[in-house]
Amino acid sequence: MSTPERVITYGEAVREAIAEEMRRDETVFFMGEDVAAAGGVFKVTVGLLDEFGEDRVRDTPISEAGIMGAGVGAALTGMRPIVEIMFGDFITIAMDQIVNQAAKMCYMTGGQAMVPLTIRTTIGAGRSSAAQHSQSLQAWLSHIPGVKVAIPSTPADLKGLLKTSIRDDNPTVIYEDKMMYGLKGPVPDDDDYTIPFGVADIKREGSDVTLVATSSMVHTALKAADMLDKEGIGAEVVDPRTLSPLDMDTIIRSVEKTSRAVVVDEAYQSYGVTGELASRIADEAFDYLDAPVKRVGAMDVPVPFSPGLEPQTIPDEAKLVRTVQGLFHDVTV
Amino acid sequence: MSESLELITTSSDEGTLPLPEPLCREIYDKMLTIRRFEEAVLEIYTQGLMRGLAHLYIGQEASAVGICSALNDDDYLTSTHRGHGHLIAKGGKVDRMMAEMMGKVDGYNRGKGGTMHIADMSLGILGANGIVGGGMGMATGAALSGKMRGSGQVAVCFFGDGAINQGAFLESANLASVWSLPVLFVCENNHYGEYTAASDVTAVREHVAERAAGFNMPAMVVDGNDAVAVHQTAVEMVERARAGEGPCLIENKTYRYRGHHVGDGDPEKTYRTQEETDTWLAKDPIPRFARRMLKAGMVDETELESIDADITKRVEDAVTFANESPYPTADEVTDHVYA
Ligand SMILES: Cc1ncc(C[n+]2csc(CCOP(=O)(O)OP(=O)(O)O)c2C)c(N)n1
Ligand SMILES: [Mg+2]
Numbered sequence: 001m002s003t004p005e006r007v008i009t010y011g012e013a014v015r016e017a018i019a020e021e022m023r024r025d026e027t028v029f030f031m032g033e034d035v036a037a038a039g040g041v042f043k044v045t046v047g048l049l050d051e052f053g054e055d056r057v058r059d060t061p062i063s064e065a066g067i068m069g070a071g072v073g074a075a076l077t078g079m080r081p082i083v084e085i086m087f088g089d090f091i092t093i094a095m096d097q098i099v100n101q102a103a104k105m106c107y108m109t110g111g112q113a114m115v116p117l118t119i120r121t122t123i124g125a126g127r128s129s130a131a132q133h134s135q136s137l138q139a140w141l142s143h144i145p146g147v148k149v150a151i152p153s154t155p156a157d158l159k160g161l162l163k164t165s166i167r168d169d170n171p172t173v174i175y176e177d178k179m180m181y182g183l184k185g186p187v188p189d190d191d192d193y194t195i196p197f198g199v200a201d202i203k204r205e206g207s208d209v210t211l212v213a214t215s216s217m218v219h220t221a222l223k224a225a226d227m228l229d230k231e232g233i234g235a236e237v238v239d240p241r242t243l244s245p246l247d248m249d250t251i252i253r254s255v256e257k258t259s260r261a262v263v264v265d266e267a268y269q270s271y272g273v274t275g276e277l278a279s280r281i282a283d284e285a286f287d288y289l290d291a292p293v294k295r296v297g298a299m300d301v302p303v304p305f306s307p308g309l310e311p312q313t314i315p316d317e318a319k320l321v322r323t324v325q326g327l328f329h330d331v332t333v
Numbered sequence: 334m335s336e337s338l339e340l341i342t343t344s345s346d347e348g349t350l351p352l353p354e355p356l357c358r359e360i361y362d363k364m365l366t367i368r369r370f371e372e373a374v375l376e377i378y379t380q381g382l383m384r385g386l387a388h389l390y391i392g393q394e395a396s397a398v399g400i401c402s403a404l405n406d407d408d409y410l411t412s413t414h415r416g417h418g419h420l421i422a423k424g425g426k427v428d429r430m431m432a433e434m435m436g437k438v439d440g441y442n443r444g445k446g447g448t449m450h451i452a453d454m455s456l457g458i459l460g461a462n463g464i465v466g467g468g469m470g471m472a473t474g475a476a477l478s479g480k481m482r483g484s485g486q487v488a489v490c491f492f493g494d495g496a497i498n499q500g501a502f503l504e505s506a507n508l509a510s511v512w513s514l515p516v517l518f519v520c521e522n523n524h525y526g527e528y529t530a531a532s533d534v535t536a537v538r539e540h541v542a543e544r545a546a547g548f549n550m551p552a553m554v555v556d557g558n559d560a561v562a563v564h565q566t567a568v569e570m571v572e573r574a575r576a577g578e579g580p581c582l583i584e585n586k587t588y589r590y591r592g593h594h595v596g597d598g599d600p601e602k603t604y605r606t607q608e609e610t611d612t613w614l615a616k617d618p619i620p621r622f623a624r625r626m627l628k629a630g631m632v633d634e635t636e637l638e639s640i641d642a643d644i645t646k647r648v649e650d651a652v653t654f655a656n657e658s659p660y661p662t663a664d665e666v667t668d669h670v671y672a
Binding site: 033034037038041059060061062063064065066089090093127128129130131132133299300301302304305306307308309312313 | 384385386436437438442444445446447448449450462463464465466467495496498499500526527528529533534535603604659660661662663665666667670
């Protein structure tokens with residue numbers, strides 16, 4: 001009875017999700033810089049132009065504010081645009097249209113208007129792209145009521161969440177890790193496969209510590225969990241999958257079981273996703289905790305270019321393992 | 334509608350070289366240095382000695398050098414992701430640039446910036462930029478600062494045909510014009526953004542410089558592979574800016590001979606035609622300028638060869654310098670977050 005699966009890449013998940021939704025609903029269209037003829041700088045949208053034509057797959061000028069505005073306007077008036085912002089760092093240029101316009105429309109108009117806009121953009125460091133092409137700015141839009149935020153870690157999650165976001169009547173943002181486009185994984189072979197927003201996924205079960213991890217850090221946490229296993233520490237890896245809405249229930253249930261929690265996200269640590277998650281856990285799971293909630297994020301420095309400097313700024317499994325070991329200090333020493 | 338703009342070129346007059354010999358030698362030296370430097374970058378990148386994204390300036394040398402040869406040392410410039418040429422033209426040192434490309438501590442930015450972010454404040458180079466259009470406001474502000482301090486400095490804002498569609502252009506150009514700021518907006522029209530033709534995404538009749546009319550500033554459309562034409566235009570516009578007459582928009586028509594960045598495939602197989610590239614190769618700014626120097630009797634073939642050998646050696650030395658320089662130590666990572 002179970003749905004057959006296929007193995008595809010994270011990048012192919014993007015292409016399949018967009019293509020399937022464009023076939024399903026003719027109001028869906030896709031635009032961005034170099035996305036059509038060239039198939040995007042990461043080559044994940046190759047083939048869409050051939051199938052759907054220039055009207056629905058559009059190469060735009062280099063005008064992030066203008067493209068985003070056009071997406072908001074088209075969404076307000078009956079279309080379902082998907083806008084790509086090549087690097088998440090460039091979303092700063094389009095901020096007004098997202099934060100002050102799209103996010104506010106439904107509420108400010110007393111529910112008259114809706115903005116079914118999907119924004120796809122990238123995050124992630126690690127390829128010497130330096131300070132303006134490496135940031136993970138997911139906290140910014142997660143801060144804004146009226147915007148939904150997904151941060152998928154696998155091809156299956158990316159495909160399911162992107163399809164949901166295209167069908168959603170609200171502005172949604174999908175943060176894709178640019179280092180993961182080649183990552184392979186199984187996806188259900190079903191054109192109607194979607195994943196609801198606000199449902200976390202337990203990527204690995206364990207009983208001693210909960211690692212709440214996002215995007216690329218899910219894979220880092222899984223590696224750390226394997227290392228911890230050898231020390232007899234069973235780590236459970238919980239992937240929230242969407243930051244807004246956030247599935248606190250699954251996280252709390254996990255902490256209830258493990259009594260310890262570490263939160264890891266690739267963004268600058270200060271004032272970000274780890275801060276929010278840690279404070280929610282401390283607040284809502286206080287009675288279950290045997291140790292303070294710890295956070296692991298990127299160093300609070302602009303991402304440096306030099307291969308001699310960059311790696312240490314990004315959280316890795318060794319740092320995560322050390323952090324977890326610190327929680328067991330009383331027990332193990 | 335603006336009146337139609339004439340292409341400024343000296344190509345019908347290639348028998349002469351109306352600039353003083355020392356200047357000609359400097360222009361030629363800088364153009365060839367850029368070419369050899371970029372060829373070396375291509376090589377080290379291909380060998381895996383350099384990471385990040387390398388956007389080569391090969392083919393566009395006359396634009397940077399023609400403009401910068403009209404500037405004083407303390408004039409400002411803002412550059413782009415394709416910035417190596419601008420830096421060399423303004424006096425940037427190839428060894429420190431090369432070290433930066435490799436992320437080494439002797440690089441201009443101590444390895445923190447890399448290819449897209451090299452700056453040399455002592456030469457008025459306010460930085461290359463990873464953000465398309467990112468330098469427009471800054472150049473305008475540097476011009477404002479020069480004007481407020483009464484220093485007589487001008488600012489040059491280099492940007493591509495793609496960047497002219499950023500909102501930042503409208504805002505900066507308008508500000509510069511209403512305040513009569515000494516800034517030269519220099520659009521290097523190489524006819525493509527990354528993989529998209531400028532003509533597909535840019536609403537102009539024929540030239541992007543037409544947009545200057547909307548800001549009440551002069552527009553110059555220049556043969557950007559003609560160092561003489563670019564230089565002469567720049568001299569006139571710099572003089573005007575220093576005299577307090579405000580900004581201008583210069584459009585240098587040119588072409589990048591390579592792909593958008595190293596390793597992104599062969600443009601002639603995808604978004605451009607070999608025929609088009611060939612017509613631009615025939616207008617290669619460096620041999621074109623060399624021919625004029627030869628005709629004017631400033632150099633002979635032997636000397637051209639020795640100039641090339643000297644430059645090639647300087648670039649090789651830069652690569653050695655960069656290779657030998659260490660990475661910054663790990664503890665430098667937290668330095669310079671704040672001044
Ligand atoms: C704000 C922003 N949007 C998009 C990009 C990605 N990008 C880098 S270079 C480039 C094309 C720029 O074209 P142009 O301005 O003509 O400069 P050229 O590369 O031709 O020198 C694009 C789209 C970027 N770096 N910054
Ligand atoms: Mg261009």
